[in-house]
Amino acid sequence: MTENNYWQAVALSRDLGVNPRRIWWNNRPLVLFRGAEGIAALIDRCPHRHAPLSAGRVVAGAVECPYHGWRFDGAGHCTHLPGLLDQMPRYRLPAFRAHEQGGIIYLSEGEPMGTPPAIDAAGTLRLRLMQSAAQGRLIDVAENILDATHTHFTHRGLLRGLSAKRYRVQVEVTGGPGWVEAAYSGEDRQQGIVSALLEGARVRTIGRYRAPGIAELEYWGPKGLVLSTTFHLRQATADMVEGIGILAGPHQGLWGWLKMQAFTPLFRIALAQDRRMLALAAANAGHGPAQAPLIGPLDFLRADMAAIDAGLLPAAATTPLRHQIEL
Ligand code: FES
Ligand SMILES: [Fe+2]
Known part of the structure; x- marks a missing residue:
């Protein structure tokens, strides 16, 4: 970029x-x-x-x-x-x-398009602003935030249950100029501690990438948005990514507020788990012959994220895709 x-x-x-x-x-x-x-x-x-x-x-x-x-x-x-x-x-x-x-x-840099995104949307409460840093390249860190398939392993017990149980879900991948998203629906309630704290039935989870390095996760319940996390990431140095994170959710009264207070430390644990894995992978990437990471069949966003970073229209903008997977 x-x-x-x-x-x-x-x-x-x-x-x-x-x-x-x-x-x-x-x-x-x-x-x-x-x-x-x-x-x-x-x-x-x-x-x-x-x-x-x-x-x-x-x-x-x-x-x-x-x-x-x-x-x-x-x-x-x-x-x-x-x-x-x-x-x-x-x-x-x-x-x-x-x-x-x-x-x-x-x-x-240059003439910015529009004003900064409004993070205090109507009816939405901004819960936390945080800063974080991770080793690696921006695309890897952004993908990690949006990637649903690592949660079983990297966040076992926290974002997922201890059992290996998976559920059939629908994934819709769509995009436009400068953005691509994967929407997961049909997911049953997830089993981890964080899910137990936060949600009733989860109806839809959306992971979205937007230029220049913004990773957004949204959890939608039957009555609307339950929680959103937005990370503005930037490549600080060649091997370090820094980010500003915004956690936001609807006004839910005292009970909602208490749940959020409990959620924040768990969220930090999840971030630490991700940071550790990203650091291990980044350090390991340089060993052996140079090799680009493999884009597997469940890595729905990676190729389009790279296209967006290169200033191109993501493929999902012209060809939206639907998949069934077990998550
Ligand atoms: S005034 Fe800045 S280096 Fe001399
Ligand atoms: Fe993670």
Whole structure:
């Protein structure tokens, strides 16, 4: 992915105070800071002697380099060069578009399409904002979030029962420009602890991938959406993926709130299980002769996710597919 014209969640508002902060995006360090005109994001490398601006401080809405004190405003213009009496030269650092909304900081390269996604949809309660990181490539991490078939093994007992029982389900794979989804229906209630806490009968589970690296899971019950999790993932460095996760669900009163409080630590355990497996697989991938991962017959989204990342229309957009599997 070279161009990124979508808004992408990269940090939580509560983690950016008065000091500048570094984040990684596609192998580039960026500095986030609260500028005179709101959130600002620049390349985190002073053009003078390459010191990290994130190690400096924010003065009058500009980030000040810790080495010689040059200052850069939110648009990347050098606004102050200590000791200089003559006219300021025109120096400019590359700047990214930044936007803060609902406790989340979003970035975009280039002209973003539309506004950031509304995460507080009507009747929906935002339950948790979290940050997470995993080893590997973005497509592997996104696929892991959306992949239903690993839950029997990686999350045995937590998202699934201890028994090997499986149920016949229908899978519908559809897509459009920049997105692809797999909708699972006919699933009986799952047996794990998390399912027991969260759900009555589950009617439909949807796993959706959207450019640029957004993985969404939705659990639908007979009365509507029960829970949704959205992960904005970004390739931080060559082998590290970072993400902002948003857990949301309908307003359900006190009982619903209590269930969610119980759910969060279990969700974190599931994330840790996934992180461990992703790290093992990423470390192992480099051993032996170079080999692309095999796309198995139940890996419904992988090829289309790769197409979306390459800026192509996913095959499911023109040829929706239906499958029966045991899950
Ligand atoms: S390195 Fe930043 S001001 Fe000199
Ligand atoms: Fe998982």
